[in-house]
Amino acid sequence: MPVHSCRGLLACGRAKVFGFSNKHVFMMASAWGTNQIMALYSRKKQKMSSPERTVQVSVSQPLSAVGKQNLGHTLAETPVRTYSTHPTYPFPIADLHPSGGLLHSESILTSAGKVIKKGDLDLLYFQAFIKAPMANMLYKHLLHELPWYKVMYIARGMTINTPRYTTVFGIDETAVFEAPSDEEGGESVGDDEEKKHIRTHIPVAGPRVLSAISKQPVPENVYHKPPRPIPRCLQELKRCVEQATDEYYNFVLVNFYADGTHSISPHSDDESFLGTNPCIASLSLGGTRDFVMKHKTRKDVNSEKFALRSGDMVVMRGTTQANWFHSIPKRTGKTQATAPRINVTFRKCINAKGSNNYSHYNVGSGPIHRFVNGAMMEQTITE
Ligand SMILES: O=C(O)CCC(=O)C(=O)O
Numbered sequence: 001m002p003v004h005s006c007r008g009l010l011a012c013g014r015a016k017v018f019g020f021s022n023k024h025v026f027m028m029a030s031a032w033g034t035n036q037i038m039a040l041y042s043r044k045k046q047k048m049s050s051p052e053r054t055v056q057v058s059v060s061q062p063l064s065a066v067g068k069q070n071l072g073h074t075l076a077e078t079p080v081r082t083y084s085t086h087p088t089y090p091f092p093i094a095d096l097h098p099s100g101g102l103l104h105s106e107s108i109l110t111s112a113g114k115v116i117k118k119g120d121l122d123l124l125y126f127q128a129f130i131k132a133p134m135a136n137m138l139y140k141h142l143l144h145e146l147p148w149y150k151v152m153y154i155a156r157g158m159t160i161n162t163p164r165y166t167t168v169f170g171i172d173e174t175a176v177f178e179a180p181s182d183e184e185g186g187e188s189v190g191d192d193e194e195k196k197h198i199r200t201h202i203p204v205a206g207p208r209v210l211s212a213i214s215k216q217p218v219p220e221n222v223y224h225k226p227p228r229p230i231p232r233c234l235q236e237l238k239r240c241v242e243q244a245t246d247e248y249y250n251f252v253l254v255n256f257y258a259d260g261t262h263s264i265s266p267h268s269d270d271e272s273f274l275g276t277n278p279c280i281a282s283l284s285l286g287g288t289r290d291f292v293m294k295h296k297t298r299k300d301v302n303s304e305k306f307a308l309r310s311g312d313m314v315v316m317r318g319t320t321q322a323n324w325f326h327s328i329p330k331r332t333g334k335t336q337a338t339a340p341r342i343n344v345t346f347r348k349c350i351n352a353k354g355s356n357n358y359s360h361y362n363v364g365s366g367p368i369h370r371f372v373n374g375a376m377m378e379q380t381i382t383e
Pocket of ligand 1: 253255264269282291326327328343345
């Protein structure tokens with residue numbers, strides 16, 4: 001089982017290595033956890049129309065004490081935890097709450113966002129969209145539960161290392177995921193640590209991708225990697241954002257900026273696969289970071305800078321993407337301590353080119369990372 005570099009492992013001196021073989025998943029834990037091999041699950045038969053490098057498994061894993069606190073309740077109060085599963089997920093992704101609906105209306109500010117219009121800039125700025133306790137809970141949940149990637153790609157002959165962690169879920173308008181069959185229904189797994197607690201794995205969608213029109217399987221060569229359906233924790237959030245912005249989104253892109261060295265350089269999301277004048281809602285969770293906007297061509301128009309706090313949401317609409325760049329600049333100065341931050345963007349993508357683009361730049365083909373015990377851990381997969 002080859003183990004590549006593991007920055008989290010080095011940083012915290014703990015060994016947690018995931019090795020995946022064709023048939024089985026061995027998950028080993030040492031100092032941080034139960035000091036035993038925690039789970040061994042048969043790999044579910046690959047049903048995707050095209051091969052996927054990530055594993056097709058359900059891995060049962062006790063919630064850490066941190067995880068329990070993060071969810072704002074303890075396992076003692078929560079006998080059942082539910083997880084979103086799909087063959088394209090490397091591990092089950094915890095739902096926000098077994099009964100759903102943690103994102104209740106009192107946690108979401110209902111006041112309308114502030115409209116900022118300046119020539120061809122058209123923003124809706126919610127300060128805040130989600131109240132601080134819920135925003136912090138969401139931050140911790142997403143950080144611990146999502147698979148993360150540090151994508152490397154080649155552009156204009158140069159190797160680019162994305163200076164942040166990313167992950168993405170969704171499918172463009174031309175396709176849909178088939179509904180899960182009865183056979184793929186919820187699967188309950190007893191918790192070794194606390195027998196009375198049950199974790200239930202519920203598929204978020206069926207394994208196949210179908211044409212939105214014909215409902216027939218999409219040909220294998222359309223998607224470079226099988227698209228990943230949006231897990232329930234992000235679906236809940238998406239519904240709230242859709243309601244507040246009166247828009248529909250089919251993609252959720254998530255960025256994690258671990259510190260001030262992490263950034264996103266000036267760019268605009270004006271790709272043809274988003275259609276004309278796309279609406280992109282961008283939610284901030286965790287540490288405050290500056291969001292800088294600069295006009296693409298007009299030197300006489302001042303830049304805009306927003307110090308985005310946990311729970312704030314900026315919605316970029318109309319001609320904004322066509323005319324303005326946006327960025328999260330690095331903050332590496334001695335006086336510029338920056339707390340880790342998650343950004344969640346909601347977009348509507350109209351064709352498979354967009355699905356392939358998002359998967360290429362936000363998942364890539366490198367290793368999966370998971371945030372465990374305060375550090376991002378690289379998880380090695382062996383085919
Ligand atoms: O982190 C942010 O606020 C901006 C993210 C962004 O620009 C993007 O994902 O395209």
